[in-house]
Amino acid sequence: PRQALVDDTEDVSLDFGSEEELALRKARFRHPLATFFHLFFRVSAIVTYLFCDWFSNSFVACFVTILLLLSFDFWSVKNVTGRLLVGLRWWNQIDEDGKSHWVFEAKRVPTIAASTEAEARIFWLGLIICPVIWTLFFFSTLFSLKLKWLALVIAGISLQTANLYGYIHCKLGGQKTLSRAASRLFATADVPKSKYRAV
Amino acid sequence: MRDLKAVGKKFVHVMYPRKSSALLRDWDLWGPLVLCVSLALMLQGGSADSKDDGGPQFAEVFVIIWFGAVVITLNSKLLGGTISFFQSLCVLGYCVLPLTVAMLVCRLVLLAGAGTISFIIRLIVVVAMFGWSTLASTAFLADSQPPNRKALVVYPIFLFYFVISWMILTFTPQ
Numbered sequence: 001p002r003q004a005l006v007d008d009t010e011d012v013s014l015d016f017g018s019e020e021e022l023a024l025r026k027a028r029f030r031h032p033l034a035t036f037f038h039l040f041f042r043v044s045a046i047v048t049y050l051f052c053d054w055f056s057n058s059f060v061a062c063f064v065t066i067l068l069l070l071s072f073d074f075w076s077v078k079n080v081t082g083r084l085l086v087g088l089r090w091w092n093q094i095d096e097d098g099k100s101h102w103v104f105e106a107k108r109v110p111t112i113a114a115s116t117e118a119e120a121r122i123f124w125l126g127l128i129i130c131p132v133i134w135t136l137f138f139f140s141t142l143f144s145l146k147l148k149w150l151a152l153v154i155a156g157i158s159l160q161t162a163n164l165y166g167y168i169h170c171k172l173g174g175q176k177t178l179s180r181a182a183s184r185l186f187a188t189a190d191v192p193k194s195k196y197r198a199v
Numbered sequence: 200m201r202d203l204k205a206v207g208k209k210f211v212h213v214m215y216p217r218k219s220s221a222l223l224r225d226w227d228l229w230g231p232l233v234l235c236v237s238l239a240l241m242l243q244g245g246s247a248d249s250k251d252d253g254g255p256q257f258a259e260v261f262v263i264i265w266f267g268a269v270v271i272t273l274n275s276k277l278l279g280g281t282i283s284f285f286q287s288l289c290v291l292g293y294c295v296l297p298l299t300v301a302m303l304v305c306r307l308v309l310l311a312g313a314g315t316i317s318f319i320i321r322l323i324v325v326v327a328m329f330g331w332s333t334l335a336s337t338a339f340l341a342d343s344q345p346p347n348r349k350a351l352v353v354y355p356i357f358l359f360y361f362v363i364s365w366m367i368l369t370f371t372p373q
Contacts, residue, residue, distance in 0.1 A: 059257065060240065060243060060257050063257060063258070064236060064240070067232075067236065071229075071232060075202070092226075092283075092285065094224045094225075094226075094283065094286070100283035100285075100286070148258045149258075150258075151258045151261050151262050152258075
């Protein structure tokens with residue numbers, strides 16, 4: 001019959017999505033900048049700490065540089081790379097009556113632009129290995145009695161462990177329950193609450 | 200950018216302390232970090248450290264400020280305060296701003312000379328800023344305490360800013 005003939009010869013458009021989406025799906029790194037910066041600040045801080053004698057004679061300059069690197073790392077991991085690379089986020093919120101809550105959320109549905117496995121692996125490795133290294137520095141500083149560095153090492157450990165703890169809390173909470181209604185209590189103005197679920 | 204604006208807003212709130220919720224609700228520790236580092240940098244090069252590069256003194260100021268703030272926060276929480284840990288750290292840190300300004304003024308005055316007049320000027324400036332810091336932080340922190348405990352909370356804050364003011368006043372450049 002004529003209908004079948006028409007169907008055979010008709011061009012069927014297969015919906016793979018646009019060129020960009022295809023490239024995005026195939027790419028190993030969908031957020032190359034975020035991945036780079038996730039590791040850049042942490043590794044620079046560690047490298048500067050190890051080789052500070054080569055860079056400068058001044059203790060103060062090294063201290064301030066490492067502190068700045070650690071702070072930038074904390075800010076970028078908490079606000080940017082966690083959200084982009086693994087779809088998790090956490091923050092502190094204070095109510096009208098002054099009570100403070102810690103909120104941990106995980107992304108509900110992975111979108112096209114969500115991250116790849118390689119990125120997630122880099123994220124978690126970077127997140128876990130660096131606090132361990134700073135803890136090693138803590139012990140080496142303590143036992144070699146270079147106590148003026150102790151304040152910096154403790155600051156490094158606290159900042160990096162804070163992010164580690166926050167993201168692990170998000171991750172573990174997410175695996176417990178798959179379907180949880182979006183938290184109405186913690187909705188903020190700039191967050192599309194359908195994309196994230198509270199953990 | 201949003202964070203920078205939030206930090207700036209808090210600095211303004213400290214200089215004109217009113218009972219506002221901005222400092223309390225959206226706490227952040229960037230301001231205290233910047234203030235602590237600048238204060239520690241300005242306290243460098245005093246006659247206390249003669250042969251080394253000022254390393255220990257820098258770290259000392261840092262530790263005094265942060266450790267002191269943590270201890271005051273613990274104190275106020277143990278006394279039954281309703282404010283959260285980081286909020287209190289935030290307020291105490293931001294209220295170091297007047298003293299940082301005092302340090303700046305002192306360094307400028309010391310450029311002109313280190314005589315009696317300069318000491319009197321520095322004394323007045325430091326005492327004024329110390330009073331400002333203490334009042335500003337008390338305005339934010341004491342409200343979270345029951346009324347019969349206010350003095351117990353204010354006293355450590357007084358001591359904390361007193362120690363910092365002492366460090367500023369007794370600073371003499373090499």
